[in-house]
Amino acid sequence: MSKTSYATRAAITFVALGAVTTATHAADFDWKKFQGKTVTFLANNNPVSQALLTYKGDFEKLTGITLKVDGYQEQQMRQRLVTVMNARSDEVDVFMSLPSREGEQFAAAGWYADLSAFSKNEASKDYDLAGLSQALLKAATFGSKLTSMPMNIEGPILYYRTDIFKKCGVEQPATIKDVEAAAQKIKACDSTITPFVSRGLKPAVAYTFSNMLHNIGGSYMANGKSNLCSAKGKEALDTYSRLLRDYGPPGVVNYSFQQISALYRTGRAAMSFESSNELRTVMEGGERLKDTALVPFPAGDAGQVPTAIGWGMAVSAYSKQPDAAWYFVQWATSPEIQKRMAVQGIAPPRPAVANDPEYRKWIDEEPVRKQWQAALDVLATKGSSEVGYPIVANPESRDFIGQAVQDLILKQKTIDQACADADKGLDALIAQK
Amino acid sequence: MASVANAARPDRQRAELAALSAPAVLFTLAMIAFPVVYTVWLGFHAFSSTERQSFVGLGNYSKLVADGEFWHGLWVTLALYALSLVLQLVLGIWLALLLFHAKRVPGFVRSLFISPFMMPPVVAGLMWLVILDPSIGAANYLLQAVGLPPSEWLASPIWVIPTVALIDTWQWAPYVALIVLGGLQSLPPSVYEAAQIDGASAYTTFRRITLPLLLPTIVTATILRSVDLLRFFDIIYITTQGGPGNASNTLNIYGFRVGFEFFNIGYASALMLTLTAVVFGAVLAFNRLRGAVAW
Numbered sequence: 001m002s003k004t005s006y007a008t009r010a011a012i013t014f015v016a017l018g019a020v021t022t023a024t025h026a027a028d029f030d031w032k033k034f035q036g037k038t039v040t041f042l043a044n045n046n047p048v049s050q051a052l053l054t055y056k057g058d059f060e061k062l063t064g065i066t067l068k069v070d071g072y073q074e075q076q077m078r079q080r081l082v083t084v085m086n087a088r089s090d091e092v093d094v095f096m097s098l099p100s101r102e103g104e105q106f107a108a109a110g111w112y113a114d115l116s117a118f119s120k121n122e123a124s125k126d127y128d129l130a131g132l133s134q135a136l137l138k139a140a141t142f143g144s145k146l147t148s149m150p151m152n153i154e155g156p157i158l159y160y161r162t163d164i165f166k167k168c169g170v171e172q173p174a175t176i177k178d179v180e181a182a183a184q185k186i187k188a189c190d191s192t193i194t195p196f197v198s199r200g201l202k203p204a205v206a207y208t209f210s211n212m213l214h215n216i217g218g219s220y221m222a223n224g225k226s227n228l229c230s231a232k233g234k235e236a237l238d239t240y241s242r243l244l245r246d247y248g249p250p251g252v253v254n255y256s257f258q259q260i261s262a263l264y265r266t267g268r269a270a271m272s273f274e275s276s277n278e279l280r281t282v283m284e285g286g287e288r289l290k291d292t293a294l295v296p297f298p299a300g301d302a303g304q305v306p307t308a309i310g311w312g313m314a315v316s317a318y319s320k321q322p323d324a325a326w327y328f329v330q331w332a333t334s335p336e337i338q339k340r341m342a343v344q345g346i347a348p349p350r351p352a353v354a355n356d357p358e359y360r361k362w363i364d365e366e367p368v369r370k371q372w373q374a375a376l377d378v379l380a381t382k383g384s385s386e387v388g389y390p391i392v393a394n395p396e397s398r399d400f401i402g403q404a405v406q407d408l409i410l411k412q413k414t415i416d417q418a419c420a421d422a423d424k425g426l427d428a429l430i431a432q433k
Numbered sequence: 434m435a436s437v438a439n440a441a442r443p444d445r446q447r448a449e450l451a452a453l454s455a456p457a458v459l460f461t462l463a464m465i466a467f468p469v470v471y472t473v474w475l476g477f478h479a480f481s482s483t484e485r486q487s488f489v490g491l492g493n494y495s496k497l498v499a500d501g502e503f504w505h506g507l508w509v510t511l512a513l514y515a516l517s518l519v520l521q522l523v524l525g526i527w528l529a530l531l532l533f534h535a536k537r538v539p540g541f542v543r544s545l546f547i548s549p550f551m552m553p554p555v556v557a558g559l560m561w562l563v564i565l566d567p568s569i570g571a572a573n574y575l576l577q578a579v580g581l582p583p584s585e586w587l588a589s590p591i592w593v594i595p596t597v598a599l600i601d602t603w604q605w606a607p608y609v610a611l612i613v614l615g616g617l618q619s620l621p622p623s624v625y626e627a628a629q630i631d632g633a634s635a636y637t638t639f640r641r642i643t644l645p646l647l648l649p650t651i652v653t654a655t656i657l658r659s660v661d662l663l664r665f666f667d668i669i670y671i672t673t674q675g676g677p678g679n680a681s682n683t684l685n686i687y688g689f690r691v692g693f694e695f696f697n698i699g700y701a702s703a704l705m706l707t708l709t710a711v712v713f714g715a716v717l718a719f720n721r722l723r724g725a726v727a728w
Contacts, residue, residue: 078693078694082693082696109696201674201676202674202677203674249567250567250568250583250585251567251568251586251587253677254588254673254676266569268569393695395694403678403679406676407678410590412678
């Protein structure tokens with residue numbers, strides 16, 4: 001045989017081998033591996049899961065797995081989860097979890113399956129683990145256990161009415177002091193409008209208050225003790241409660257995201273400091289599409305340290321089919337699905353998705369969406385996932401924070417009394433560990 | 434032979450009775466006895482999602498005695514109970530008398546009067562949350578329309594308890610009215626005929642005849658409402674979640690939050706058992722009263 005013939009045959013062989021290898025690699029991941037199985041998903045009935053579950057049929061078609069969804073409001077979902085987990089039941093395979101709230105507690109209780117091996121060794125080529133927000137992955141890692149895969153990124157941002165600002169001669173606030181000055185001016189300019197609204201309901205306060213505390217330069221703990229009575233802590237308590245007391249709506253102590261979004265959407269509030277997840281709700285009906293601007297909460301002495309958290313999808317440690325459950329988690333947090341959820345207003349925890357042409361086209365359609373994405377970019381780069389105390393009893397710690405804020409809104413205590421009482425209870429909580 | 438057959442009959446009857454009642458007994462054991470016994474057991478243990486279960490004896494109960502939130506919760510529970518009960522009894526009796534004497538009231542009007550208690554508490558809570566919203570609610574709009582100042586309603590630490598009591602009265606006074614109406618309809622007419630002949634006024638008839646004769650029925654209604662009112666939960670959970678601050682934090686709300694939000698099952702069990710004891714105590718007391726006023 002001639003040299004040319006050998007070279008040609010060798011080249012053809014290598015090309016053929018390469019093609020076969022590629023085909024084999026692509027075919028390596030068998031989506032139908034658990035065909036016929038049923039995976040039970042305990043969902044929090046919020047915009048994130050609602051967006052995800054619009055594609056439920058696609059998952060079932062792709063994998064042949066039947067997805068059984070158990071949906072509840074957030075608190076009821078946790079109650080169901082606690083009941084199921086304390087019974088060590090296999091009723092639930094996959095559940096939604098908020099690492100910033102219950103991550104420490106659930107991890108200590110051993111309720112999460114470890115997703116480290118699954119995500120590295122049993123994911124399809126397209127999954128792109130490295131493309132997920134490393135900050136959110138870190139926030140979901142306790143000890144060396146990766147407890148959930150991030151579904152979204154969110155945090156409180158400031159929505160404000162550009163038309164009211166213009167009418168009252170107010171500039172976009174650049175600092176926390178500017179927010180208060182703007183509220184004061186708007187109150188004098190138009191008494192029918194609530195200048196500022198944010199969370200006042202006791203268990204809900206920590207979400208927005210944490211952002212202000214960090215921007216001002218405060219911290220929840222110092223030297224293993226509660227730090228609310230530090231100078232920065234008091235300043236944060238004073239500022240947050242004063243904004244709500246003097247410029248917030250009547251009855252703000254009962255306000256959480258539902259009331260806040262309703263007030264802003266109906267045009268009765270000039271500024272709303274609420275979750276980025278509420279964009280879809282606030283824009284419902286279209287009235288606020290053209291007269292709303294969004295920014296991360298303005299800077300304090302420590303700059304901007306926005307709260308950035310995300311819901312995660314976790315596999316139950318008591319599931320009898322964690323591999324099949326992982327298939328659903330993998331699919332739900334894949335780039336393709338997160339891209340589809342993004343155009344429904346669910347901010348993706350993948351920077352690459354944020355740059356996807358289809359998503360950018362959706363973003364570019366409305367100025368308010370561009371601002372929303374810009375605010376989320378700040379959350380993604382500078383965000384802190386600390387909401388409440390970084391202890392196992394985080395949910396209980398939020399109650400003390402909320403109580404202190406409410407004591408000040410209702411003028412039931414001075415700042416010194418409010419923070420001292422909170423610190424006393426919180427130190428006891430911290431010591432419990 | 435006959436005597437042997439007769440002796441076997443009671444045994445067979447007993448066996449038949451046992452077989453027929455077995456499902457009910459099993460149900461009672463599974464659904465009532467077991468949860469209660471298990472809760473008692475949990476109350477003697479430190480049991481949270483993150484702790485290994487450990488026996489602590491009366492540790493949870495001594496924590497309860499020293500817990501300021503428990504005593505505050507007990508106070509809120511009793512205050513809400515007393516206020517709601519009085520309002521519901523007074524309004525319920527008035528409504529019952531109205532329905533009893535107003536023969537020409539159309540059926541659908543009667544149904545409308547008594548419909549609130551058929552509404553799920555969650556629906557009622559959400560409805561009133563919107564109506565009583567200090568900014569956009571209809572209640573303040575109406576107050577201001579007649580020249581009265583707006584109220585903070587559920588957002589006021591002072592007015593939250595009376596407001597919740599009013600919501601519950603709106604929902605359950607018709608239920609009391611139905612019970613009292615049944616009692617009114619069973620009163621002997623001869624007593625009223627005799628009173629009429631003696632020239633008794635309407636007020637005297639009501640005070641000296643109707644009310645004393647209705648007492649057993651009123652006490653029955655009191656017992657039924659007491660069980661619900663001492664376990665106040667739905668309306669508060671939907672509207673204020675125990676706030677503002679802890680102004681409406683009843684024992685049931687507190688126990689629920691300790692168990693399901695803070696995941697401290699052992700302590701929550703102790704709290705709930707204490708509340709159960711309070712409810713039992715009230716029921717036993719009113720039961721004795723019912724015996725005392727029976728005729």
